[in-house]
Amino acid sequence: MARSHESSTRRGRLGQFPLEPGWRPLLEDLAVHPGDLLRRARLPEDLFSRAEVGLSTEEYFRFWASLEAEVGDPVFPLRIAEVVTTESFLPPLFAALCSPNLIVAAQRIARYKRLIAPMALHVTERRAGLELAFEWLDASVAPPQSLVAAELAFIVRLARIATREQVRPLEVVTLHPPQPAADYARFFGVEVVRGKIHALTFAKVDAERPFLTANEAMWKVFEPSLRLRLAELDDSASVSERVRATLLESLPSGKASMDAVAGRLALSKRTLQRRLSEEGTSFQIVLNRTREDLARHYLSRTAYSCAEISFLLGFEDPNSFFRAFHEWTGDTPESLRQASMH
Numbered sequence: 001m002a003r004s005h006e007s008s009t010r011r012g013r014l015g016q017f018p019l020e021p022g023w024r025p026l027l028e029d030l031a032v033h034p035g036d037l038l039r040r041a042r043l044p045e046d047l048f049s050r051a052e053v054g055l056s057t058e059e060y061f062r063f064w065a066s067l068e069a070e071v072g073d074p075v076f077p078l079r080i081a082e083v084v085t086t087e088s089f090l091p092p093l094f095a096a097l098c099s100p101n102l103i104v105a106a107q108r109i110a111r112y113k114r115l116i117a118p119m120a121l122h123v124t125e126r127r128a129g130l131e132l133a134f135e136w137l138d139a140s141v142a143p144p145q146s147l148v149a150a151e152l153a154f155i156v157r158l159a160r161i162a163t164r165e166q167v168r169p170l171e172v173v174t175l176h177p178p179q180p181a182a183d184y185a186r187f188f189g190v191e192v193v194r195g196k197i198h199a200l201t202f203a204k205v206d207a208e209r210p211f212l213t214a215n216e217a218m219w220k221v222f223e224p225s226l227r228l229r230l231a232e233l234d235d236s237a238s239v240s241e242r243v244r245a246t247l248l249e250s251l252p253s254g255k256a257s258m259d260a261v262a263g264r265l266a267l268s269k270r271t272l273q274r275r276l277s278e279e280g281t282s283f284q285i286v287l288n289r290t291r292e293d294l295a296r297h298y299l300s301r302t303a304y305s306c307a308e309i310s311f312l313l314g315f316e317d318p319n320s321f322f323r324a325f326h327e328w329t330g331d332t333p334e335s336l337r338q339a340s341m342h
Helices: 004-013 024-030 034-040 057-071 074-087 093-097 101-114 145-163 180-186 214-237 239-253 259-265 268-278 283-301 306-312 318-329 333-340
Strands: 117-127 129-136 169-174 192-194 198-203
Touching: 024 034, 024 074, 034 198, 057 074, 057 145, 057 198, 057 259, 074 145, 093 101, 101 129, 101 145, 117 283, 129 145, 129 283, 145 169, 145 180, 169 214, 180 192, 180 268, 239 259, 239 268, 239 283, 239 306, 259 268, 283 318, 283 333, 306 318, 306 333, 318 333
Parallel strands: 169 192
Antiparallel strands: 117 129, 129 198, 169 198
């Protein structure tokens, strides 16, 4: 019960995502009347005239689902991806284009994505290439299929604009492949397949292909502003929420000790302990819950081996992961994976 309350509180405080000014010309290009769209989405009709607009995850998804219904074009996510990456000015996007290659761009998007959408991007470098997997911050609300398709297309479009090459992912996976399949296969250069996650995999040569838009000086201009916006978002969160967000970024690198997390949050170890105690929790409790949630996600929605999951969760070896998982759940990782298949 306590975890459910904590989750709902986190959604309430962190679940505000903007409608950028670029939506107005986009809606005009799509021949969608803003008033009709907002009424269908059950949102205030003066939404676009407000200085600062923040939507909850549910409202954000409702907006997208209503846009999908208003447009009535199954391939409009591809049109949106093209417009957003060429005509819209979004600081996180511009920061990505300033990157030296797709690997760095993805890492920057992963860090700042929650400034503009209710999702997280997980970046995993492998010997054969780069995997980018999306996870929605509020798993209790299903995202519109058009939004999923647009996010997948956005990454590919970004890579193509930055490299001026027709970059094709090795694999595109999603829970519900968009239709018509042939149109999306033509855009991606590969068939979109059904899976338990939303993810793209790029060949190593494409992930490391130099961005012609790289501009380190411009990145240094944008980074302080992005950091400030992220800090402002984090200031509205509890300390345990901020610890969890830091762990999500740090676990795969193995830098998830209390000292490391306290340093990332600009707190002393003692202060971090005290503030977590005031919230009725501890660093170890937050770490265990974060690891358990990620383990369940990886086991039920990916084909990662237990050894790979152990690494992604920051364990020293698979046996340590097996013991911890049994303590959390009373079960084994493979048992959970088998149960999720039924």
